[in-house]
Amino acid sequence: MASEDELLDLVRMRNYRQVAIELIALEAGRDVFDIEALREDPEGALGGNDEITVEYDMSPRDGCSVFGYYRHVPAGQSMIFVHPSLTSERDRFTILHELGHHVQRQHLGWANVRHSLPSEIGAQLEERVADAFAAEVLIPASTVPADATWLSARTLAEVYTTVRASRAAVAMRAIEIAPEGEQATVIVTDHRGMVTFARASGDEVFAPARGRIQPGIAKMIESAFERGGSAIGPLDRGLEARSGWAQQDLQVEVALDDTWGYAFVVVRSAQRFGRKPTWDRIDDAECGNEACGTVFTVNEAVTICPACEVPKCPECGRCACEPKTSPVCDRCWLELTPAEQADPALHECP
Ligand SMILES: [Zn+2]
Ligand SMILES: [Zn+2]
Ligand SMILES: [Zn+2]
Ligand SMILES: [Zn+2]
Known part of the structure; x- marks a missing residue:
């Protein structure tokens, strides 16, 4: 214990x-x-x-x-x-x-x-x-055999039929249990391809916003309907972000749940074919950090934040999310000042 x-x-x-x-x-x-x-x-x-x-x-x-x-x-x-x-x-x-x-x-x-x-x-x-x-x-980890991956749409659809939890809870578990470093985004959509849940493992593929229909996923869902419930292939039109960019060079796997009303979707980069994901509207962006303001080109070297879908500034690393707070003291959990971070001996717990 x-x-x-x-x-x-x-x-x-x-x-x-x-x-x-x-x-x-x-x-x-x-x-x-x-x-x-x-x-x-x-x-x-x-x-x-x-x-x-x-x-x-x-x-x-x-x-x-x-x-x-x-x-x-x-x-x-x-x-x-x-x-x-x-x-x-x-x-x-x-x-x-x-x-x-x-x-x-x-x-x-x-x-x-x-x-x-x-x-x-x-x-x-x-x-x-x-x-x-x-x-x-x-949803115990043992629901999926230890040598199989949770980051598979068909696996998640099967898990969903065997456990008494929501689709979102099943998708969330896949992200929690997947080994660190495994890169994929797990999405739940309705039968039209409208996203109801999305979470990324790693930052290679972003997590699309809820409430938006993803046309490429919708198309793959149609294939799944014709092929007994699941389909896999390149993601046509990419994964669309609110910002107007679409991430390209992705592979999508779709598996309908047992009601055929919803689908589990796993998106990963198509790098097994030797390509890195790219963004199809190569454009300039201006960093929103008022202390930085760098103008940069959005290309494959720039990471799109999985949370806010805004490109991360290559100069300062900021997206539209709130910046991380300072490190805290291990014992009293108070935030450390910059001076205390540099020299921990300066910190005194209250
Ligand atoms: Zn509570
Ligand atoms: Zn910046
Ligand atoms: Zn962000
Ligand atoms: Zn302390």
Whole structure:
């Protein structure tokens, strides 16, 4: 079992998934919840449990997420409240997220780590770990054999039929579990090719905005309809960004889900054919950083930010995202001043 120091290291590395795996292992030893049964039917699995009860709450939404909240009752039965959503998948995730709050209170080592942090950071951390716990229970890494990749549209469509989680949760898991350095973007679209979820692994292929129809993906979805549910090939017309550029030289794999109403899509660069992705509207851009203002040509040497879809300035590295905040002290989590960054001895924890 991980020590408190090891848990703190996981927090520093933002490896919430590994924290969740540790908590699930501890839960197995405690033997209060049946993780397998939770995977199948969270609400049913918690029925008759002495530690916790699930209630549906029809009142206006408050609590830690818009979907539900957790109320700890010391020396009594704690409560999970769920604001029912339109999908049972959403409700299952909510129940397990709230159970994730409960589980985090049951393990002294983790509780010590979480409460050693300033309250706002600790609260944020608890939310992240609650999400990771829910995802880990609903979609265990073992759903896909260890020697196969999650970054495959057909694999994701198969996973979706076997787990009780939303398409977005399945796509998100693919990004979390894929080894670092594997470059691909995972997208969920409806049958028209309208993006409902997109997340990039690596920065080779950007993640297109939600709510926009991608014509190239729409075309490949039509092929999938004709070919029994999946299709693969070059991405015609590229992947279109809000900024008006389209990333080219991409390969797309599409697999319809079991309803044929939605598709899992994996886009990667076609570099296996010896090409690097390019952008088809070679244009000048001006850096938005008022301290920089460099005018540069957008070509294959420039990275497009996967989050804001704006080319990153080659001079200062800025896109349209908020710049990263300063590094923080390992012990007190306060931001370090530039002087303290240069000479850590200058920093004194409060
Ligand atoms: Zn929460
Ligand atoms: Zn710049
Ligand atoms: Zn950005
Ligand atoms: Zn400090």
